[in-house]
Amino acid sequence: MFESLQVLVLEAEEKKKSLAEIVIETETVASNLSMEDVRLEMKKRLQIMKESTQQGLERPVKSVSGISGGSAFTFWRWLEDGNKPVSGSILSRAMARALSVNEVNAGMGCIVATPTAGSAGILPATLLTLQESHHFSDDEIIDALFVASGIGMVVVNRANVSGAMGGCQAETGSAAAMAAGASVALLGGTPRQSAHAVGITLKNMLGLVCDPVAGLVEVPCVKRNAAGVAQCFVAIDLALAGVESIIPPDEVIDAMANIGKVMDKNLKETGMGGLAATPTGKRLAAKVWQDSK
């Protein structure tokens, strides 16, 4: 659909429309559905996002393998006990929700892949926390989700969103970039500022490898979703202030693709390098494989 952020931004500027309007129009044409139906389809996804950002806060959710779980609950309880997080109240609550989604995912609960299951926490945690702090309506959040999907389409067209092809930068990097661009639009930034939020986020996450222990979507994936939210927050504020990425956002996406190509295959979702190859990583993997027999 969209080959570059530049094209997407230019179209919005020329037609004097929001990014959300451009993406929704394109979707209605491609799918032959009405605007109401397309929005309704996104609303279904928003509902699942609301549940998955909440479940892990209410009770400790354990993963199926037993390796991980419960960190969203622990962190949320610490926040609710009145502790003052140095990251501030909005970011810390978003981090908790990102942890929740990925723990629900590892516990075989229901999530929306945004763009993948392993990176599913970043976008809903960011948008739903902004909804809470800034009192946005569901319709405004749905618009933001379409902006995120438009950004994701550009990433898929120029690079990829697969850990096996591009490492973690392609999964949590893309998710954080989508969340940043969508949030800037939600918070009243221009289409150009959204694009620069994408560029800034992805720049700061280039090179991140995919090194999951035992090949499972748990360690380090769950906490990388909390970190992805933080990266996204850095870019949102910079972009809204008018700070721009000196490397144009589309070129940053291309750099991500190129880094993915030269990244060693041990560091692309094979569970063979990085954290997976540490003594503890190997011990946990041996236990999982033993249990599988």
Next chain:
Amino acid sequence: MRKVKEISAFDIIGPIMIGPSSSHTAGAVFLGKVARAVLGQMPTKVEINLHGSFAKTAKGHGTDKALIAGLLNLSAHDERIKSSFDLAKEEGLDYQFNSVDLGDVHPNSVQFLLWGEDKEAQVVGASVGGGAIKVNRVQGRKVNFNGDHATLLIFGRNQSGTTNDVTGAFVENKINIAYLRVERLRRQKEVVMVFETDEPIPLRGIKAIRALPWVEWVCQIDKIER
């Protein structure tokens, strides 16, 4: 100019799925559903042979539960996937998992050997990423389809005019063909046809195809609902 991929907003924000992995969980459900469709009835016994990464991390990813859930026709976002083993017991499905080497195939491959009340089926397929699947073998014959369309499989004796015979049934029922593959196997004695269509062909169309003298086996598989 670079080629622009045709993707939907809901490919990026979606699918709605049970975790933890689109390839190891959602894709596994879809493979199970295809196997069930090939059998054409409720399976009473299944042997599931896991290959590669599927064999190694089946339990941690819940791939085993997802495959059984697919055989029970659950959707990829059904919360009962987690308890599909209990559900299988309730519905009288006897299952067994083995680790095998299926040779030079995709690392996320699985072979199903299925038995129903009066039918048997064999299906080999792979989960190739993001919830997408490829079905490689059905009843021992090489095929190639992905479930993105309604799929009609026809196996029979090779003779002239077989393709014409079948497309006639499609025209009569006003069904658009998206893709069509025809292969001659075993020294040209056998024909394997894979039709991928926009809409499923109605039952009377299938009956007409089944009645063709050269046709030995027909099966329709619904489009995968993502």
